[in-house]
Amino acid sequence: MAIKYGRPIELREVARSSGAVASPALDLTVRPRRNRKAEWARRMVRENVLTTDDLIWPLFLIDGNNKREQVASMPGVDRLSVDQAVREAERAVKLTIPCIALFPYTDPSLRDEEGSEATNPDNLVCQAVRAIKKEFPDLGILCDVALDPFTSHGHDGLITDGKILNDETVAVLVRQALVQAEAGCDIIAPSDMMDGRVAAIREGLDHAGLLDVQIMAYAAKYASAFYGPFRDAIGSAKTLVGDKRTYQMDSANTDEALREVELDIAEGADMVMVKPGMPYLDVVRRVKDTFAMPTFAYQVSGEYAMIAAAANNGWLDGDRAMMESLLAFKRAGADGVLSYFAPKAAEKIRAQ
Numbered sequence: 001m002a003i004k005y006g007r008p009i010e011l012r013e014v015a016r017s018s019g020a021v022a023s024p025a026l027d028l029t030v031r032p033r034r035n036r037k038a039e040w041a042r043r044m045v046r047e048n049v050l051t052t053d054d055l056i057w058p059l060f061l062i063d064g065n066n067k068r069e070q071v072a073s074m075p076g077v078d079r080l081s082v083d084q085a086v087r088e089a090e091r092a093v094k095l096t097i098p099c100i101a102l103f104p105y106t107d108p109s110l111r112d113e114e115g116s117e118a119t120n121p122d123n124l125v126c127q128a129v130r131a132i133k134k135e136f137p138d139l140g141i142l143c144d145v146a147l148d149p150f151t152s153h154g155h156d157g158l159i160t161d162g163k164i165l166n167d168e169t170v171a172v173l174v175r176q177a178l179v180q181a182e183a184g185c186d187i188i189a190p191s192d193m194m195d196g197r198v199a200a201i202r203e204g205l206d207h208a209g210l211l212d213v214q215i216m217a218y219a220a221k222y223a224s225a226f227y228g229p230f231r232d233a234i235g236s237a238k239t240l241v242g243d244k245r246t247y248q249m250d251s252a253n254t255d256e257a258l259r260e261v262e263l264d265i266a267e268g269a270d271m272v273m274v275k276p277g278m279p280y281l282d283v284v285r286r287v288k289d290t291f292a293m294p295t296f297a298y299q300v301s302g303e304y305a306m307i308a309a310a311a312n313n314g315w316l317d318g319d320r321a322m323m324e325s326l327l328a329f330k331r332a333g334a335d336g337v338l339s340y341f342a343p344k345a346a347e348k349i350r351a352q
């Protein structure tokens with residue numbers, strides 16, 4: 001190492017203040033704490049900053065009017081009727097959050113084996129997109145593409161004899177993407193993890209003349225326990241049969257994440273995502289370093305619930321844990337974060 005830490009023995013004792021305890025000064029030339037001595041000094045050397053531009057706010061939708069229903073496992077998060085979602089969209093605009101994401105709680109009577117409601121051009125998501133775009137055309141809207149909010153079995157794809165049918169599912173996902181894009185959605189975000197869906201969706205969008213609709217691929221989505229509260233929110237927790245490990249990734253792998261991301265980029269993804277977030281920051285870093293693509297992370301429902309629950313119990317300073325967890329994504333190389341904390345974090349950033 002080039003740095004020399006020592007200094008001549010005769011200089012060691014000279015800088016002691018009179019009030020110092022009687023112990024010899026350490027022989028240190030380099031003292032990293034100097035750069036942390038005051039808030040202005042810390043700001044000067046700060047390497048990463050979280051801004052409102054880094055936030056994407058996921059919202060849950062429910063049928064009805066003037067309705068807000070608490071999601072029990074996500075304190076502070078509600079399911080919203082379309083008119084209420086428009087009000088939250090207004091809040092996003094005022095907070096300068098660039099983009100929201102929409103997730104429907106589909107009425108159980110509309111769920112079936114094939115997830116047909118996903119391709120209904122007048123489903124809850126499409127209604128919300130149209131209503132929000134009408135009032136706030138400059139707010140970005142991201143829509144998930146996957147069948148789980150619409151299927152009676154809670155899986156993201158079509159099933160026969162307990163097996164997910166990849167290619168048949170992709171054909172349905174293209175139609176789902178098209179109804180959402182035609183309603184005015186700006187970013188199509190396939191979260192299903194079927195092989196080949198990004199290419200098929202890109203081709204479908206281009207064929208329909210929807211050349212400007214972006215694709216944010218949930219490229220590396222892991223089979224995770226942290227999705228629990230989300231399934232509660234969209235009402236698939238009780239109906240889900242089995243697990244999703246034949247399509248979502250094994251949490252032990254990171255090389256596989258790079259292969260998944262590489263494929264989605266080759267198939268036309270404009271942006272890629274890693275999900276969940278906090279337990280997979282190593283994956284975020286590798287993806288960003290390897291591909292230099294716009295890279296996003298999803299701080300999922302379970303991550304939100306952990307912090308919110310601990311804060312509600314007085315075990316954590318909720319605001320500080322929220323900001324620290326969001327900054328961690330920036331440090332890992334993410335360009336942005338989907339987080340249920342988005343409005344709260346944006347309020348805090350703007351108050352600073």
Ligand SMILES: NCC(=O)CCC(=O)O
Nearest residue numbers: 191226227230300301302
């Ligand atoms: N496709 C979107 C999700 O699965 C969200 C998961 C979560 O927030 O737990």
Ligand SMILES: [Mg+2]
Nearest residue numbers: 193194195260
């Ligand atoms: Mg894939």
